[in-house]
Amino acid sequence: MATVFPYRWTKTKHLTERPPTHDHPPDAHHHPPPPWIILDVRAYIADRQNATTATIDLTSGRKLQITICAAPPPLVSYVCAWSPTADPAIVFAKEPVVACVNADLVFLRVHSDQVYHLVYHAGGRRPSLSLVRHPDHPFHRCHYLSELGSIAILPRRRAGAGAADDDEDSTGFYVCSLDQELWYGLPGQRGHFRLCLYDSIDGEWSQETLRLDQLRNPQDKDTVFHYTEKVITLHDEQVVAFVDLWRGMVICNVNDGTKHEGSSYVPLPQDIINLDMINNGLIYRDIAVVNGRLTVVRLRSWLDSGSLSWDLTTWSKKVTACLDEEEWREDFVVDSDDILVDEATCNNVELLPKLNDLPAMAKLRVAHPTLSLMDAHVVYIMGKVNLSDEKALVLTVDIANKRLREVSVYDAERIVNDFRYAYTRSTVSQYFTTAAAGVKGKPKIPLKFHVQYPHKRQTEHLTLRPPCHGGDQPLPWILLDVRAYIADRRNATAAAADLGNGHRIEITIFTAPPPQVSYICAWCPTGDPARVFANEPLVGCVNGDLFFLRLYSEVVYDLVYRAGGRPSLTLIRDPVDVDAASLQTDYLRSLDNIALLRRAGGGGGFYACSLDLDLHRVTPSTAAYKLCLYESTIHGDGKWSLESLLLPHLRQMIVYNTNRVITLDDDGQGVVAFIDLKRGIHICNVLAHGCPGSYLPLPPELTSSRMSFFDSSLCRDIAIVNGLLTIVRLRTCFDSDTDCWSWDLSTWSKPVAHLDDDEDWQKGFMVDSSDITVDATCCNVELLPKLEGRPAMAKLQVALPTLSLTDANVVYVMGKVDASDEKAVVLMVDMANKRLQMVSLYDAERIINDFDYSYTQSTISQYFTTAAGNLKRPLKFHMQYPHKRLGETISRSDNPIDLHEPLQLDTGSGMGTKDETEDSVIPMDLE
Known part of the structure; x- marks a missing residue:
């Protein structure tokens, strides 16, 4: 029987093309617009127009249209983007994003043939769109507007213009951001920032250094750390607060000219300062x-006797006195158990479970607490x-009167x-x-939802449809997909474990020779997998015959x-008693930072460990870390330990982000390399207590090169190949004149x-891509897109270089024509002979962010002893390049090379059209 999952993880029938129906078409009764709105930060791609619609011509010659559909809270308003002059599937590489808002201004980032920054202006005679010009010479000490959370938009009035002058000629805007200062493309000293400012009237960019330790009322120099997640404008139009929601805020007048002197x-x-946390404060x-x-709200939640409890607390201080010594005032505290849920007074209360x-x-x-x-x-x-529900609720909580006022539905797909x-x-x-100037009317009545809690939306999940290639044959090494599929498939590699919650989990590996990507199938034979799996299990680290798997269910397992001998699956036990008190929630936090080691002497046990930055003890000259270690035995039990380490070798390289872990010995001695692919390697013996280890910088060509803050795994890789620790770097370049890509590997x-x-x-x-021979000797060469009638790589955007574990001359690279393609190709490049050896197909539907870390190398296939016959020949794909545009949908059959039917984009008509995958028993009719 097929299992249907109530969630979606990819762009199937792209949900961005299906905006909500509330507040569209525009209100025919001419009710006044709400005084404020809750605005979705992800725009929809749909041809919807009303009196808020504004258009602009991009530098590419394409026209862009932006419309805002506003609704009173707790309904979530939204933006619709469209291109009336070109195919939106080509114009939009992904959904536009709302970065920041202020008064009548909205800042948008649009991903198209390049990244465009736009400012929507609602004031004046009519709404307008303005393009933020890129700097003539990119800043060499920072990446301007690199972090959406650190951008502010401010009104700008031309000199001599009066307050009543609201026409486009007299008004403009400032865009500013507080970005980490860079040295040679890498983060510089901690607490050093660049304040970048764009003036729309002059069309000029400027930047100025800002140091946290030189502000008025600075943080302690030993704990200076700031990560902006939210920017708000204070009492003056030019005074901005760059807020780190775990620590504090930098307040400055962005147009002062002496920002570092006037900033605080x-x-x-x-009560809410937390030096251990870095992001996700929102x-x-x-x-x-x-x-x-100035008001702050904090939400805390916990599990209490099988029920979920939470509380809300608010603090505030006068905006005009926020720079004074006035203490924060605690205003309200409310516990969820004390909040009255009254069916008679709470609107849409029936939406609650x-x-x-x-x-x-x-x-x-x-x-996601949000202040009114x-x-x-x-x-x-x-x-x-x-957590995986495709519909969420937005609760309106009155924390003063301890009542639930209203409930609404939010499309969380x-x-x-x-x-x-x-x-x-x-x-x-x-x-x-637009709401009829001068026409008075009552506020719109709250929207009524005729539906019960909508957490069971019927959407078929791509994770249920694994590829058909692969078996259980032993191979020297494999490329292993880091996202498991959820399917009842078994072979001789299958292993099972009890989760301790009454359910049993099964894991099976399907191997295939590179460049094909091997994969894992997970299943639960004791319960409904749609309930057991909150999302697809993820592969963490791999080492020899071991790999680490994280499973999301009602809790994280x-x-x-x-794989050695009879395959087995072992559950890592949570810390208990004294271990839990010392480890708190810090153990094995990030999958990128976890290492697995085999216990010396056999016996079937293993070690799992992680190395996390200790922000409490970081100083300008010393990096402090917490080494968390779990020791397992063959009996399945285990014990935890936590140790502090200091690493003085980093000097100014305090910002150290581990994104790859490699075990440097095979005899269980515990030597592990925690690798930052932008900076260097921390080598540590995790079993030698008290040993701080050593630091090995990457080659100078890598540490001195400019690199953005994007995931370094997309352009670099590191592995041990034939006794050598080997690094590969991929660089890409786009030629707008030829509309082609070039790249090189080193x-x-x-x-x-x-x-x-x-x-x-x-x-x-x-090797340069232009020097690589592509001819008929390349297996599956027909998968490449064609240039002048011949297969070529020049139309491919490439990423994710991956070293072969048996030949340092061979590198595997992922390629797509469009970043949003749901099928990718994997190129097998022989760097020594400058030839393309083979091409294979990779199912990239589950990759959300264009290119993403998708697979890793593993030698686990060496340990499978149940080969079903001889090795398979390389898989032959009888198809051309499987390029699929954004507007298409996936309709997979058992044949992995089936082409897909197009999905019609929403043009604003037929808004009652129902998604064919929705549950027809519980309609979402709106009144």
Whole structure:
């Protein structure tokens, strides 16, 4: 029987083309627009127009159209983007994103043939769009506008213009951002920033250095750290607060000219400062100016006797006195158990899941607290029963009167990571003059949803459709997909484990020779997999016959698969008693930072460890880390330990981000390399207590080159190949004149046995894509897109270089014509002979962010002893390049090379059209 999953992880029937129906078409009764709105940060791609519509011609010659569909909270308003002059599937590489809002201004980032930054202006005679010009010479000390969370948009009035002058000639805007200062493309000293400013009237960019330790009221120099996640404008139009929601805010006048002298640091309330956290603060906190007071809200949640409980707390201080010594005032505290849920007074209360046949909040997981801009004791929070639900609820909570006022539905299908920053507040709706100027009317009645809690939307999940290639034959090594499929497939590699919650999990590996990508199938034979799996299991680290697997269910489970002998699956036990008190929630936090080691002497046990930055102890000259270690035995039990390490060798390279872990010995001695692919390698013996290890910088050509903050795994790789620690770098370049891509690959290596020596990295091979021979000897060459009638690589965007584990001359590269393609090709490049050896197909439907870390190397296939016959020949694909545009849908059959039927983009008509995958038993009719 087929299993249907209530969530979506990819761009199948692209949800961005299906915006909500509320507030479209525009209100025929001419009700006044709401004073403020909750605005979705992800735009929809649809041809919807109303009086808020504005258009602009991009530099590419294409026209872009932006429309805002506003609705009163707790409904979430949204932006619709469209191109009336070109195919939107070509114009939009992904959905446009709302970066920041302020008064009548909205800042948008649009991904097309290049990245465009646009400013929507609602004031004036009619709405307008303006293009933010790129700097003539890119800043060499920072990446301007690199982080959306650190961008501010401010009104700008031409000199001599009066307050009443609102025409396009007299008004403009400033765009500013507080970005980490860079040295040679890498983050510089901690606490050093560049404040970038764009003036739309002059069309000029400027930048200035800002150091946290030189501000008024600076942080302690030993704990200076700031990561901006939200920017708000204070009492003056030019005074901006760059807020780190875990620590404090940098407040400065961005048009002062002496920003570093007039800027100040204001810490958050002492009760909520957390030096251990770096980002994701918007999931648990919010900050806004409400009725003249700077207000902060914190949400905490916990599991209590099988029910989910949470509380909300707010603090505030006067905006005009926020730079003074005035302490934060605690305003309201409310516990979810004390909030009244009254069926008679709460609008849409029937949307809540039921507990003892009554609507209740106790079954909801909550996140994303959002302050009202009109009432400081009203907070909106997002709720889901299951983290993977495609529909979420937005709860209007009156924390002063401890009542639930209203519930609405939010389309959460496009939220990939369970809970995610989804919407922001905006007063842009105040400036819409379309609701019949001078016509008075009552506020719109709240929208009524005739539906029960909508967490069971019927969407077929691509994770249920694994490829058909692969078996259980032993191979020297494989490329292993880091995202498991959920399917009841078994072979001799299958292993099972009890989760301790009454369910049993099965893991099976299907191997295939590179460049084909091997994959894992996970299944639960004891329960409904749609309930057991909150999302697809993820592969962490791999080492020899071991790999680490993270499974998301009602809680997170970490497991270790072992292939040697009879395959086995072991559950890593959570810390208990004294271990839990010391480790808190820090153990094995990031999959990128976990290492697996086999125990020396056999016996079937293993070690799992992680190395995390200890922000409490970081100083300008010393990097402090917490080494977390789990020791397992053959009996399945284990123990935890936690140790602090200092690494003085980094000097100014304090910002160290581990994104790859490699075990440097095969005899269980515990020597592990924690690798930052932008900077260097921390080599540590995790079993030698008290040993700080050593630091090995990457080759100078890599540490001195310019690189953005994007994932370095997309352009670099590192592995041990024939006794050499080998690094490969991929560089790409686009030629707008020929509309083609060029790229090059370079390698460096160093003997593993001599990593501690002063010997330099040895330069290996370098090859340019234009020098690589592509001819009929290349297997599956017909998969390449054609240039002048012949297969060629020049039309491919490439990423994810991956070293062969048996031949340092061979590198595998992923390619797509369009970044949003749901099928990719994997190129097998022989750098020594400058030839393309083979091409294969990779199912990239589940990659959300264009290119993403997708597969890793593993030698686990060496340990499978149940080969079913001889090795398979390379798979032959009888098709051309499987390029698929954004507007198409996937309709997979058992044949992995089936082409796909197109999906019609929403043009604003037929808004009652129903998604064919929706549950027809519970219609979402709106009144």
